[in-house]
Amino acid sequence: MGARIISGTEIAAQIREELKQEVAGMKDKSGVVPGLVTILVGKNPASISYVTGKQKTAHELGFLSLQDDQPEDISEADLLALVDKYNRDPKIHGILVQLPLPKHINEKKILTAIDPDKDVDCFHPVNVGRLVIGGEEARFKPCTPAGIQELIVRSGFETSGAEVVVVGRSNIVGKPIALIMMQKGKGANSTVTVVHTGSKNMEAHCKRADILIVAAGVPGLVKPEWIKPGACVIDVGVNRVGEKKSEKTGKMVPILKGDVDFDAAKEIAGAITPVPGGVGPMTITMLMKNTVLSAKMSVK
Numbered sequence: 001m002g003a004r005i006i007s008g009t010e011i012a013a014q015i016r017e018e019l020k021q022e023v024a025g026m027k028d029k030s031g032v033v034p035g036l037v038t039i040l041v042g043k044n045p046a047s048i049s050y051v052t053g054k055q056k057t058a059h060e061l062g063f064l065s066l067q068d069d070q071p072e073d074i075s076e077a078d079l080l081a082l083v084d085k086y087n088r089d090p091k092i093h094g095i096l097v098q099l100p101l102p103k104h105i106n107e108k109k110i111l112t113a114i115d116p117d118k119d120v121d122c123f124h125p126v127n128v129g130r131l132v133i134g135g136e137e138a139r140f141k142p143c144t145p146a147g148i149q150e151l152i153v154r155s156g157f158e159t160s161g162a163e164v165v166v167v168g169r170s171n172i173v174g175k176p177i178a179l180i181m182m183q184k185g186k187g188a189n190s191t192v193t194v195v196h197t198g199s200k201n202m203e204a205h206c207k208r209a210d211i212l213i214v215a216a217g218v219p220g221l222v223k224p225e226w227i228k229p230g231a232c233v234i235d236v237g238v239n240r241v242g243e244k245k246s247e248k249t250g251k252m253v254p255i256l257k258g259d260v261d262f263d264a265a266k267e268i269a270g271a272i273t274p275v276p277g278g279v280g281p282m283t284i285t286m287l288m289k290n291t292v293l294s295a296k297m298s299v300k
């Protein structure tokens with residue numbers, strides 16, 4: 001029997017609808033509208049496309065959405081001053097500086113200048129620390145890992161006591177999703193193993209997983225024989241393996257492949273995310289969720 005396909009596109013749309021209602025309710029009750037600013041330095045085409053997607057979604061949800069474009073040669077001091085301006089702006093609840101930044105700017109310095117309570121990316125060391133401590137301390141969750149957790153929970157998988165195996169130890173996905181899934185509480189409370197390039201027997205660990213989360217950046221790394229029958233498989237990999245002509249537009253578009261051998265894996269897994277259309281659509285949605293949370297916290 002084939003696996004159930006976990007559609008990130010559908011689940012993201014559902015969460016966005018919930019957020020839209022929440023934003024409208026917040027506006028009615030307290031007059032507060034979530035405000036998100038995205039700062040883009042330079043004209044990197046991929047960054048323009050990401051930022052445009054974030055702004056479009058924020059606008060659709062009824063946010064105050066602000067796009068702040070800065071020239072490639074902006075000085076570090078001027079960028080710090082800009083971040084400070086938004087830190088002090090009470091209408092802004094979320095500040096996102098799109099990465100990567102030009103080489104003459106110290107990315108760490110900029111990210112740590114953002115007020116942790118407006119750091120909706122959850123990249124600030126204070127927020128990473130809050131995530132490590134967990135419980136009441138944890139505010140924002142980083143967007144991609146938060147999206148992964150939502151996909152697992154909304155697909156009906158029991159996480160409490162489940163064996164979760166994470167492949168990859170990046171700061172953006174591997175480490176934070178391991179932290180999130182090991183927290184005490186709903187949608188987590190799992191037994192977590194993290195495997196990485198230094199691990200001795202990746203296959204044996206993966207085979208134990210009730211929930212297998214793969215964020216390695218290696219196309220087709222996980223083979224069907226690595227998967228426990230019936231497991232929930234979340235593929236975070238988005239690897240460009242070539243180009244093809246789009247049937248819709250006639251333009252060349254990248255061919256994307258996940259870290260899991262999808263066609264074979266779907267015969268073994270209980271549920272699996274596709275690439276594209278799995279984890280990808282969740283990331284922007286969780287950014288919106290963090291901004292709504294930040295706005296809510298500002299009302300209290």
Ligand code: GUN
Nearest residue numbers: 050096097098099100121
């Ligand atoms: N560049 C690529 N992905 C991201 C992201 O999630 N946040 C920021 N700030 N920059 C990015």
